[in-house]
Amino acid sequence: MLKGEARKRGTRATRSVSSPTGSLGLDPHALFLLVLVGILFVLMSLTMPQQFLTVANLESMAFQMSEIGILTVAMALAMLIGGIDLSVTAIANLSSITAGLVMVHLTKPGDPSPLVLSIVVLGIVVAITVGLLCGLMNGLLVGRVGVPAILATLGTLTLYTGLAFGITKGRPVHGVPNPVLFLGIGKFLGIPMPLVVFLVVLAFVSIALNHTPYGFRVYLLGSNPTAARFCGIDNPGIILRTHLIAGLLSAITGIVTLARINSAHADYGSSYILTTILVAVLGGVAVTGGSGRVGGIALALVTLQMLSTGFNMLLLRFSGSNFFRDFAWGFLLLFVMVFSRISQQSAPRMWWRRILSRH
Amino acid sequence: MVKQIAQTHEFLIAVTIVFLSIVIGSINPAYFSVANLFDMLRNVTIYGILAMGTLVVLISGGIDVSFPAIAAATSYLAVKILIATGYQGPTWLPFLLALPFGLLLGMLNATIISWFRLPALIVTLGTASMTYGFVLFFIGNLTLYNLPAGMVSYRTMSLMTVRDPLVGTSSLHPSVLLLGAAVLGVWILLRFTLIGRGIYALGGNREAAERSGFNVRLIEYVVYSLAGVLASIAGVIQVVLYRNANPAALMGTELDVIAAVVLGGASITGGRGTVIGAGLGLILVTILKSGLTLVGISSEWQKVAIGIALILGASIPAIRMARRNWPMTSTLLE
Numbered sequence: 116m117l118k119g120e121a122r123k124r125g126t127r128a129t130r131s132v133s134s135p136t137g138s139l140g141l142d143p144h145a146l147f148l149l150v151l152v153g154i155l156f157v158l159m160s161l162t163m164p165q166q167f168l169t170v171a172n173l174e175s176m177a178f179q180m181s182e183i184g185i186l187t188v189a190m191a192l193a194m195l196i197g198g199i200d201l202s203v204t205a206i207a208n209l210s211s212i213t214a215g216l217v218m219v220h221l222t223k224p225g226d227p228s229p230l231v232l233s234i235v236v237l238g239i240v241v242a243i244t245v246g247l248l249c250g251l252m253n254g255l256l257v258g259r260v261g262v263p264a265i266l267a268t269l270g271t272l273t274l275y276t277g278l279a280f281g282i283t284k285g286r287p288v289h290g291v292p293n294p295v296l297f298l299g300i301g302k303f304l305g306i307p308m309p310l311v312v313f314l315v316v317l318a319f320v321s322i323a324l325n326h327t328p329y330g331f332r333v334y335l336l337g338s339n340p341t342a343a344r345f346c347g348i349d350n351p352g353i354i355l356r357t358h359l360i361a362g363l364l365s366a367i368t369g370i371v372t373l374a375r376i377n378s379a380h381a382d383y384g385s386s387y388i389l390t391t392i393l394v395a396v397l398g399g400v401a402v403t404g405g406s407g408r409v410g411g412i413a414l415a416l417v418t419l420q421m422l423s424t425g426f427n428m429l430l431l432r433f434s435g436s437n438f439f440r441d442f443a444w445g446f447l448l449l450f451v452m453v454f455s456r457i458s459q460q461s462a463p464r465m466w467w468r469r470i471l472s473r474h
Numbered sequence: 475m476v477k478q479i480a481q482t483h484e485f486l487i488a489v490t491i492v493f494l495s496i497v498i499g500s501i502n503p504a505y506f507s508v509a510n511l512f513d514m515l516r517n518v519t520i521y522g523i524l525a526m527g528t529l530v531v532l533i534s535g536g537i538d539v540s541f542p543a544i545a546a547a548t549s550y551l552a553v554k555i556l557i558a559t560g561y562q563g564p565t566w567l568p569f570l571l572a573l574p575f576g577l578l579l580g581m582l583n584a585t586i587i588s589w590f591r592l593p594a595l596i597v598t599l600g601t602a603s604m605t606y607g608f609v610l611f612f613i614g615n616l617t618l619y620n621l622p623a624g625m626v627s628y629r630t631m632s633l634m635t636v637r638d639p640l641v642g643t644s645s646l647h648p649s650v651l652l653l654g655a656a657v658l659g660v661w662i663l664l665r666f667t668l669i670g671r672g673i674y675a676l677g678g679n680r681e682a683a684e685r686s687g688f689n690v691r692l693i694e695y696v697v698y699s700l701a702g703v704l705a706s707i708a709g710v711i712q713v714v715l716y717r718n719a720n721p722a723a724l725m726g727t728e729l730d731v732i733a734a735v736v737l738g739g740a741s742i743t744g745g746r747g748t749v750i751g752a753g754l755g756l757i758l759v760t761i762l763k764s765g766l767t768l769v770g771i772s773s774e775w776q777k778v779a780i781g782i783a784l785i786l787g788a789s790i791p792a793i794r795m796a797r798r799n800w801p802m803t804s805t806l807l808e
Binding site for chain 2: 260262263277281284285385388396433435436439441442443457
């Protein structure tokens with residue numbers, strides 16, 4: 116019954132429900148992003164061909180953006196149910212630290228390969244367990260106890276970062292055995308491994324959101340929690356599951372990061388929270404929950420990665436080009452949100468505005 | 475009446491503070507020294523002023539994570555301008571110079587949040603990033619140590635000096651007077667003015683406040699601008715006390731301040747909160763931070779303590795509300 120109604124398009128009430136035709140579709144927002152990506156690609160290839168259009172550069176972009184990508188999917192899930200998860204980077208750090216500690220302390224350089232491999236697997240399992248436990252705590256606090264998501268994840272962020280600092284005494288963990296590094300800097304059929312992981316994650320989450328009852332309920336819950344409750348949806352259960360998945364994805368991010376830079380630190384990536392929110396919002400995730408697609412996130416990710424690379428190349432002569440990126444991201448986040456809000460509010464007379472607002 | 479007080483959140487925090495103080499003091503008597511008190515007061519001055527701004531924003535139902543950025547940016551700008559003009563005079567001019575920038579940034583927050591009805595957390599995350607990024611890229615990313623002479627001499631002023639054989643000399647810096655003024659000002663605003671009532675009303679139920687005739691837009695402007703102004707004052711005090719102007723100062727402290735204010739009883743969804751509560755919450759966080767060191771627990775575990783305190787402090791009101799609403803206790807049923 117419900118799936119059939121989901122196929123209806125056009126009315127505002129059902130616009131937020133994902134269509135079963137998949138995550139890219141003919142959504143105007145996605146189309147806009149696709150065009151933007153195309154324009155940026157052409158622009159950068161024309162102005163800086165020798166720097167931009169090289170395999171090395173494209174690969175480096177793929178490596179960088181995959182971590183943020185997986186983390187963004189975690190954040191986006193939390194946003195879809197109408198909340199937020201400020202602790203994703205902390206969970207990633209804690210997971211990578213625990214995995215790193217296991218791998219470093221249980222292996223020695225001369226150990227036989229099967230032993231090393233099994234310790235690596237153990238490390239990954241430990242990291243995933245940590246991520247799930249952290250997500251469980253988040254889910255229980257927000258779902259069962261009823262603490263608002265901002266506050267709950269603020270508290271858990273502090274707690275998890277504190278644990279990470281306490282365990283490592285503030286020092287980075289490094290020196291993981293070689294097999295794990297393949298995950299971070301290796302290539303599978305020519306595609307960088309982090310990107311492979313990211314694409315797998317995208318596929319799974321997309322299927323979960325678009326083709327399972329769970330995904331359907333996520334969108335309902337995010338659109339209108341009260342109505343969802345009265346429809347018989349187990350709100351606390353969905354919240355719990357979502358935060359569990361977010362914790363899992365954060366742990367995966369931590370593992371990939373550890374594999375890529377061979378180092379885990381309690382403080383890593385604290386500025387990534389803003390970036391993940393920016394990617395999510397640019398990708399079409401509504402800030403109040405209830406709508407947003409995984410495909411949009413992927414496109415937004417590519418857009419921002421190209422912008423970031425572009426900034427780096429242009430501003431190489433100035434010191435602190437990272438700071439310009441912080442400024443640009445903040446500005447862009449505000450701009451995108453304001454623009455979305457404006458195009459939502461009025462009945463626009465301009466034809467191009469109408470196209471953009473028809474989602 | 476005693477029973478009424480005993481049921482408030484603030485009382486619970488006060489009891490916790492007393493309990494912790496007894497525990498810590500019995501392990502390390504240095505905790506009860508005047509020198510330690512002055513040290514804690516020095517830490518509290520900057521955070522206290524920031525907490526007052528945060529309190530007002532939280533009561534109104536919003537949130538502001540950009541205040542450290544405003545504090546650092548406005549004070550850095552003020553110092554940079556003064557160095558460029560070769561100013562060596564008294565400190566009140568840097569304060570006066572930083573203030574309009576703080577006001578402007580606060581009003582920027584208010585404009586975007588109020589006119590476009592966007593979630594305050596994400597908007598202020600954006601403005602924080604913009605502010606830090608703007609200053610660090612366009613203005614400068616070097617810490618300035620050559621402060622105007624007036625600021626340097628202000629640093630060494632003291633209201634009261636205490637010489638303790640165990641801990642050394644400790645002095646009470648006159649900036650606590652600024653803290654006192656901020657606390658008093660916010661208390662009067664919240665308790666005795668119509669706008670104060672409006673802030674509570676807005677936080678409790680925005681629509682009801684609007685229909686009751688409160689000018690909600692004005693209240694939102696007041697709230698975020700006040701947070702910006704207080705942040706700039708705190709930023710200049712930070713420059714004075716630490717003897718340098720760092721454009722990336724106070725980064726990451728927004729969580730501590732918000733944690734302190736929320737622990738003190740302010741609700742993150744708005745409508746509740748008191749100055750006393752915020753003060754107690756700040757004292758509790760300060761005790762947790764410095765007290766742990768006195769007891770011998772290394773500072774890396776401080777965050778764990780604060781995190782646990784915050785989670786507990788957030789769970790208690792949530793459980794209370796669920797119990798009050800039983801059997802309709804579904805979460806998200808606002």
